[in-house]
Amino acid sequence: MYWLVALMTFAILGLILLGLVLELRPQLATGARPWYKPAMGTQLVVFVGAQLGLLVLGINNAFAEVDVVAMESVNEMSLGMGLAIIGAGIPTAISTIGAGIAVGPIGAASLAAITEKPENLGRTLIYLGLAEGIAIYGLVISILLINKL
Known part of the structure; x- marks a missing residue:
């Protein structure tokens, strides 16, 4: 499950870096072929896929059995x-x-x-x-x- 969190983090960092590159060097976005659109699309698909993976794999943790004795001593949200x-x-x-x-x-x-x-x-x-x-x-x-x- 940690690999999904790392995947989401790398996808967001990629989007941020791509935004910085296009902000600092706008002439890179005016080429003959728009290279940044597939890159952004790929990063967004990876991010959404990782979120869905976390949702599917993390559903067992959400419905885990609660130990009442342990919950009395710990104030968790x-x-x-x-x-x-x-x-x-x-x-x-x-x-x-x-x-x-x-x-x-x-x-x-x-x-x-x-x-x-x-x-x-x-x-x-x-x-x-x-x-x-x-x-x-x-x-x-x-x-x-x-x-x-």
């Missing part, structure tokens, strides 16, 4: 509780990504508007605050969900 905590964090993650996507164009437009008419500063700050409020809503939902656990 169950699989369900771990998934519940991840689920509680998802609203914050998605809303933060949405706020980042919203703040970028609004901030650029705000700077352009302030350059032309500086008296519009207060109005543009309100728009930026509304866009940033999306992240705060997700954080509030996550806090409410964690309080229910």
Whole structure:
């Protein structure tokens, strides 16, 4: 099972290195044949295959028999509780990504508007605050969900 984790790690490292290469040397991506698309596809297939392998091979560990005497002495987090905590964090993650996507164009437009008419500063700050409020809503939902656990 450790070889699947190593396979996933190498696939992610390959994707990160490929992204760095294409970011630092963009002229490599403009060749006659796009060599990076098959490389990215292969790494993604390896990563997803390793995840599916972990899911299939790790299903026995998830349904293993529980020793009640050993569990009383150790405070371990169950699989369900771990998934519940991840689920509680998802609203914050998605809303933060949405706020980042919203703040970028609004901030650029705000700077352009302030350059032309500086008296519009207060109005543009309100728009930026509304866009940033999306992240705060997700954080509030996550806090409410964690309080229910």
